[in-house]
Amino acid sequence: MYVKICGLSEPEHVEAAVEAGADAIGFVLTRSPRRVTPERAAELAAAVPAHVLTVGVFRGEDPQTVREAALASGVRAVQLHGRHPHADFTALKDLGRPLVRAVDASADLRCGAYDEDLLIVDAPRPGSGEPWDWAAVRGRPSGRWMLAGGLDPSNVAEAVEAAGPWGVDVSSGVETAPGVKDSALIRAFLRAARHG
Ligand SMILES: O=C(O)c1ccccc1N[C@@H]1O[C@H](COP(=O)(O)O)[C@@H](O)[C@H]1O
DSSP states (O other), rough: OEEOOOOOOHHHHHHHHTTTOEEEEEEEOOSSTTBOHHHEEEEEESSTTTTTTEEESSOOHHHHHHHHHHHHTOOSEEEEEEEOOHHHHHGGGOOSEEEEEEEEEEOOTTTTSSOEEEEEEEEEEEEESSOOOOGGTTTBBBBSEESSSOOOOOTTTHHHHHHHHHHHEEEEGGGEEEEOOHHHHHHHHHHHHHHH
């Protein structure tokens, strides 16, 4: 099970996620209680080993803004959240970094339909921590896809069973308050995602 821990802003939580075996960590570079500047993301990413994918999360920005923030932060992948047009993905291809398309379940759920490398199927309100009907997407997405939205250590195994994703992505469910991560919850989430 591929696991991404998103919305990190403190070195101790980056370290906890990496040590507990996260495959990817996300830095939110868009409007959010978890927002970090590209410069802060670059500082945090400096301690991340090469086998862990660092992902810059964007929502609604134009491709030029995304490009500048991705280059300034040095993130190894770019996640476009919401209904970005196909042209935005095309415009970012030459960055040479994996592109992640994150959408709710009403969108086109074929990974690659927008030339993306990875698909995330999320709740209607990204980063809200609200659980949704994960079982409703079972069998619908194709290709490499991750489940997100309202996951936490207590429900991730059930959600994986219900939806059948290749990976999972979490933010609110490893926090004690919006934007405040907790190392013990990060470790518990990774354990539960992989071992039930
Ligand atoms: O985390 C945010 O604040 C955020 C803001 C804008 C776009 C995406 C955001 N996060 C993504 O939301 C899900 C996690 O949701 P949850 O908090 O676990 O319910 C994940 O894909 C994040 O990358």
